[in-house]
Structure formats: C-alpha cells, structure tokens
Amino acid sequence: ILKGKVAVVTGSTSxxxxxxxxxxxxxxxxxxxxxxxxxxxxxxxxTAIENDFGVKAIYSPANMAEPIxxxxxxxxxxxxxxxxxxxxxxxxxxxxxxxxxFPVEKWDAVIAINLSSAFHAIRAVTxxxxxxxxxxxxxxxxxxxxxxxxxKSAYVAAxxxxxxxxxxxxxxxxxxxxxxxxxxxxxxxxxxxxxQIPNTMKARNMDRDQVINDVLLAAQPTKEFVTVEQVASLxxxxxxxxAAQITGANxxxxxxxxxx
Ligand code: NAD
Numbered sequence: 385i386l387k388g389k390v391a392v393v394t395g396s397t398s399x400x401x402x403x404x405x406x407x408x409x410x411x412x413x414x415x416x417x418x419x420x421x422x423x424x425x426x427x428x429x430x431t432a433i434e435n436d437f438g439v440k441a442i443y444s445p446a447n448m449a450e451p452i453x454x455x456x457x458x459x460x461x462x463x464x465x466x467x468x469x470x471x472x473x474x475x476x477x478x479x480x481x482x483x484x485x486f487p488v489e490k491w492d493a494v495i496a497i498n499l500s501s502a503f504h505a506i507r508a509v510t511x512x513x514x515x516x517x518x519x520x521x522x523x524x525x526x527x528x529x530x531x532x533x534x535x536k537s538a539y540v541a542a543x544x545x546x547x548x549x550x551x552x553x554x555x556x557x558x559x560x561x562x563x564x565x566x567x568x569x570x571x572x573x574x575x576x577x578x579x580q581i582p583n584t585m586k587a588r589n590m591d592r593d594q595v596i597n598d599v600l601l602a603a604q605p606t607k608e609f610v611t612v613e614q615v616a617s618l619x620x621x622x623x624x625x626x627a628a629q630i631t632g633a634n635x636x637x638x639x640x641x642x643x644x
Contacts, residue, residue, distance in 0.1 A: 389467075395419045397426055414440045415440070458508035470522070473521075479494055491538045514560050526543045543568075557631075565633045569637050577609070581600075
C-alpha cells in the first residue's frame with residue numbers, strides 16, 4: 385500500500401520506531417531512518433531493511449532537539465527520494481522526578497524531543513505533501529496523552545501537547561488529503577522495558593511475574609504488554625486509503641489502561 389512512497393520515522397533505530405519502518409518497508413516504502421545508535425548498528429539496521437524488503441533506506445543522524453537539524457533531515461529526504469509522503473514523529477525520551485526537583489534542562493529536553501520536534505518536522509513536510517496532494521502524519525503519543533502519572537510532568541505535558549498539535553494540524557490540512565493522527569500505546573514490550581526487570585526484581589524483592597504484573601502492568605488491565613508489531617500494524621492501517629477519513633484522532637492501544 386506504500387509502493388513508491390517515502391516514509392520518515394524519527395527515533396527509528398530501536399523499539400517502536402524500528403517496527404514502524406519495517407512495516408512501511410514491507411508495504412513498499414523507501415525509508416529514512418533516524419535516531420541515536422552506534423554507526424555499525426545503524427548500518428546493520430539500514431542494510432537489513434534494504435535486503436529484507438527490496439526498498440531503499442537512508443539514515444539521518446538529526447538530533448530531534450535541534451530545529452535546524454530536523455529541517456535538514458526533511459530536505460535530505462526530499463533531495464534523495466523526491467518526496468516525504470509519510471512522517472512519523474516517534475523519537476521520545478523520559479525523565480522521572482518530583483516537580484520541585486525536576487531539572488530545568490530535563491524539562492527543556494523532554495519538551496524539545498517529545499513535542500517541539502513534531503512541530504518542526506510537520507512544518508517542514510507540509511509544503512511538499514500539499515503540493516503532491518497526499519500525506520500521512522502520525523505521532524507516537526502515549527497513554528500519558530490522556531492520563532497522568534506522578535513524577536512525569538514533562539513527559540505527560542509533552543504527550544498531552546501532541547494531541548492538541550495533531551488536532552490543529554488535522555483541521556488545517558483537512559482539505560489537502562493529508563491526515564494527522566496519533567497513536568497512544570500503553571506499556572510496549574521493548575528491550576528498554578525488558579532491561580528494567582532484573583533490577584526491579586532485586587530492588588523490590590519480587591519475582592519476574594510480580595514485577596511484570598504488579599509494577600510494570602499495574603495500570604494495564606489485560607496484564608499483557610503491547611507488542612511493537614501491533615503498534616506498527618495500526619500505523620500501517622492509518623497510512624492506507626481506507627483510513628483517508630480518519631484525521632485528528634488519538635488511538636489508544638493500551639490493553640484498557642485509559643478505559644479505567
Ligand atoms: P526507544 O528508546 O527504543 O526509542 C526511542 C528512539 O528515539 C530511539 O531510536 C532513540 O535513538 C531516539 N531518540 C532519542 N532521543 C533522540 C534525539 N534527541 N534525536 C533523535 N532521536 C532520538 O523507545 P520506544 O519505547 O520505542 O519509544 C518510541 C516512542 O514511543 C516514544 O515517543 C515513547 O514516548 C513512545 N511510547 C513508548 C511506550 C513504551 O512502553 N515503550 C509507551 C508509550 C509511548
């Protein structure tokens with residue numbers, strides 16, 4: 385469904401972003417990878433996409449905290465492939481701290497990478513998408529776009545902000561055949577989550593199942609993790625023509641977290 389199209393996915397060197405690019409490449413899109421990673425690992429990821437799916441993949445090391453680097457990433461993609469048809473704002477970081485101790489520079493970094501980067505990227509892709517009369521803009525928000533948790537003030541503020549940005553852009557581009565939506569996962573099984581388990585087992589004197597059910601999945605009624613493939617599959621659907629009338633929406637994929 386994306387044959388001949390070009391997808392830019394920020395923060396796609398690991399986790400959910402990597403699953404997005406593999407799903408889009410599987411549907412025929414050429415890919416712009418972005419994110420932090422050792423050059424050898426990034427190159428391995430890039431060539432695997434080309435070999436597995438027979439598409440072209442390029443890498444931009446743009447730092448999502450830097451507006452100029454974001455604009456340059458989009459023009460690099462347009463110069464190389466001739467267009468950007470799908471943009472997924474996915475790069476994200478977390479910082480956990482009580483509000484009164486929250487480091488100012490961590491607040492600025494979370495807002496820059498999780499919220500402002502989406503503004504800069506959307507701003508840069510919109511002229512081309514309008515000109516070609518087709519576009520799909522997605523952002524990975526979070527269950528924290530709808531509900532809060534203590535000690536995550538910057539993350540929760542940024543993810544709530546993404547919903548407002550998404551709705552505004554959806555209205556502005558509604559007549560241009562460009563949709564703008566967000567996907568809001570609960571706890572997704574990524575290496576990042578997996579790595580927390582042994583330490584939490586030790587710190588709380590719990591076994592593996594207790595950590596998973598009572599700590600990690602405490603808020604997730606299904607008591608199961610979302611998989612990166614499930615998130616990517618929703619993203620691919622939102623890129624399809626069947627989803628042409630879905631815009632300004634925020635899709636929960638959270639095992640019932642935000643139903644509670
Ligand atoms: P991850 O750490 O595996 O991926 C984050 C990606 O962002 C990586 O590729 C990283 O290199 C990149 N990144 C970080 N800082 C960057 C910067 N300054 N410039 C460019 N790239 C940068 O984590 P993930 O779980 O796959 O997270 C992806 C998105 O999903 C984030 O926006 C996160 O908030 C959101 N999310 C994750 C979960 C979860 O449970 N894992 C749940 C809800 C939402």
